[in-house]
Amino acid sequence: MSFVRIGGVPHHVVVEGSGPVCVLSAGLSMSWFDWDPVVPLLAAHRTVVRFDRPGHGLSGPASVPPSAAGEAHRIAALLDALGLGDRPATVVGHSIAGFHAEAFARLHPSRAAGIVLVDSSIEEHARVPAAPALRTAVARGIGAALASMGAPTALGPLVRRATVRLSRTGGGDPAPADLVRRCYGTSRVLHGALLENTHYRAVAAELLVLRERFPLPDGVPVTVLAAYDGRGGRFGLHRLERQRALARQLGDARFYAVEPSGHLIMLDRPDAVARAVLAPGEDRVNPPPGYVTC
Template sequence: MSGWVTRRFGGRDVEMRVHHGAAPAVLLMSGAGQPGEYWRPVVEQLGERLVVSYDRPGMGATPWPGRLPGLAEEVATATAMADELGPLVLVAHSMAAFHAEALAREHPGAVRGLVLVDPSVEWPARSPSQPGTGRARAVARVSGYGLSGLGRAGAVVATLTQTSWSLPRIRRYLSVERLRQIFGQPDSLAMVTAELMAYERQAWDLMEVRERYAWPGTPAIVLSAERSGAEQENGRQERLARLLGAQLWPVPRSRHLMMLDDPATIARAVRRIG
């Protein structure tokens, strides 16, 4: 496995890591505010495949752009990766399911299949207001005043509430140097905040994509965590599976961060898709 490198895709600098193996390529797409490092157990399960994980701008070595991320630019970045790597199997967690579905609708030739990992599902009835970046900038300022440990503490708490892992195991996992750096950087914490604030707008923008582009019949599997505790409910995920003609796989004992709780099931779904 190669290390993390900065590349430009779709007009944005992202950090990416490539595990070389057999095609078709698998693109791992993280949920809001989550680093690509969280996919490491899944990469290990897919040792025979060409697997790419990446961090969106602001995470890792790339600067936060100073704005809330939009659905269109997320799709543009992943489309550029498909142009280089060939048609992709998209493995999208949580909010990244918005990006994966939009990409498959807008550029069906770029996608071989989807594995949606405890996906976020929203059916907004009206356009949300567009928040500013003040909160994200405030988080960056505070973390820059010698309080970077708050980011690391927040990562521990977030992981503890979204996995079945014990606290000592989480602390060991998050002690990896790259994760320590990410959760201690002002730009990373600003990006985490900005992505969470962009959630409602991206959900609305996906609804507009659905109106313009019919579902192309791309093979898909929806992995639904039995113990998610996230904002989505299993009933919503069942509705999403019907909308996409996807298989729905309940994943017993998994919480929202399924890539940590049950990476083997994710790998099995990837192999089933292609």
Template structure:
């Protein structure tokens, strides 16, 4: 049965903000309800973040298309496996991808948590500066399309830095939990598009494996893109989301 949806849920990666999806929202807003959210009150376990997506899908009347960037792809895949009835399709935007199951380190986890607590009181200065550094490194144009005041207000909040540090602390555990979940719960036969940034992390081979999770899966190279490709190429992300929301009937350029 072909599923369609009128709701697209956008999930940011590590330290991302809801306003990072503004370009995607503008392109989709006339046809879909576009849900964006900030994860200040992060509960950094795989299940809790998957259940956050499930709650948003239930509130929207599901099923939904989830567009997930980087580490949020772990949450989106877990959501699809745990609540397949709420999923119309997934667009994974240069997703985090680990072939091997990591061994979580309690010491490394503690270091990230302590570091987040130490930096958060200085968030007004440190937060926007960290944002600028990340955008310069992970975009092609090396400039931030977000309004400066929005960046200052969002990243000047100590909760944002603590949430990012908490997610880094739990990253290995989330990957291990996802690998275990893959052995227990099948991936549903829904539309799946994996967008790969050639200038991003060296995940192409792993991305091929992600696309193969679904018989409807496709991987697409986004030329000239870097890791934060949804900031610079929102039209590519919006086209993939629109296609899946309509049942995946179109052939997307470059898909394979």
């Protein structure tokens, strides 16, 4: 566990294992330890890099609003700071970090060894909202007001636990209680989550522009993992179809429906994430139980 400074902000980073480089980036308000079940499956074969974006986990507070290009360049700068910049990396992005992983491959094609999108966020028709500076100010104001009332300490860990439980098909939050309090009991993480949520649609709209201007690099495998609880409900099937459409849009990327799994696939099915990194495409022939190709 260490910290590297990027853009003046200290970034918390954990590097484990050896071999080709793999970067794990979690979704909005998630932390490095949410990848804990996946790392043991990868570390014997990959140099696994986990980091917290500004305002997440143990990293310093965000100094500027997020952007798709900014997050792509952040991944590149992180690898440079770790002395891994000369080695192409497979970037695994969960939820909103799927935007960042795709942007990295488009803006740094020579540095991308692969992309794995873990139940990625999808916005097919996003537009940049008006008055971004005002939105940032409002988000910071709400964060300051909640912090002044003690909301992060009183409610942060509870909200984290409840969110994780609702985002899984079974089981609660496996994260250690001390780490949850250390991260989610702070106004820093509250501010980080509010800022990313406020600019979510702007980041999504920016990615749509990047798709038009910067093609994905040839020969770089792209894998889309879609969460599916197996219940067959309308909402679940609709989400599954949107993930399948994303795979088609990204040059007929490999698509796998991971069943049973909630949105936090890395907690429900860490084996599926590891397979997507270590053997992209091989499971099309003989997928293991609960790892369905479509």
